[in-house]
Amino acid sequence: MKDHYSFLAPFYNQLSKLIFDDQLMQAKTYFVEDLSNKKILIIGGGDGLDYQSFQAQLSGEYWEISKAMLSKAKSNLxxxxxxxxxxxxxxxxxxxxxxxxxxxxxxxxxxxxxxxxLGEISKSITPGGRIYLADFFAPQNTFQRIMHRSMITFFRIITQHKRASIPDYEEILVADNWKKSSEKEYVKAWVKAQVWEKN
Incomplete structure (x- = not known):
């Protein structure tokens, strides 16, 4: 499997902070709480740097499709x-x-x-377990729409990004019998952190 993120891996985190400051990191960590005795499944965690400050509390599995990103995550965590x-x-x-x-x-x-x-996750999670989602949602103004279009174009060229639009996460999760229990907005609601629990 070709690693489409190998070019970005060395400076991905710095690029993210240059554009968004610490807001993406905050979205990833806002709902992190009481990790003792928890098994965590992290899918697509990138270089793992945003989890470094509490890595000693992390137990579970970390899955990443980029060999370069996974190598950095192993080092950072x-x-x-x-x-x-x-x-x-x-x-x-x-x-x-x-x-x-x-x-x-x-x-x-x-x-x-x-x-x-989500079907695989439903098999993997304990009764009462939760999904912690953090991602880009629909742009809220002209500047965000321009930025979003530029970002998608960049990632489609550099990493063979499959999408040209934002998924309707909530529709997909609700269809799979998940219920949103908490939400925190960032970047003027362009980015959201959400907690989902099984109905």
């Missing part, structure tokens, strides 16, 4: 209790994870891929 996996998530232990973190990954997937992934 070397003191965690995570096991690292290259490729697309595959269920290894049913009913094992207390939380699934989907941080800026669903917007890279087609709707049917998201639906399939």
């Amino acid at each position: 070397g003191e965690s209790g995570l096991s690292f996996h290259l490729g697309y998530y595959q269920v290894e232990k049913e009913g094992f994870f207390d939380e699934v973190w989907l941080h800026f990954v669903l917007d890279t997937m087609r709707d049917e891929e998201i639906a399939n992934l």
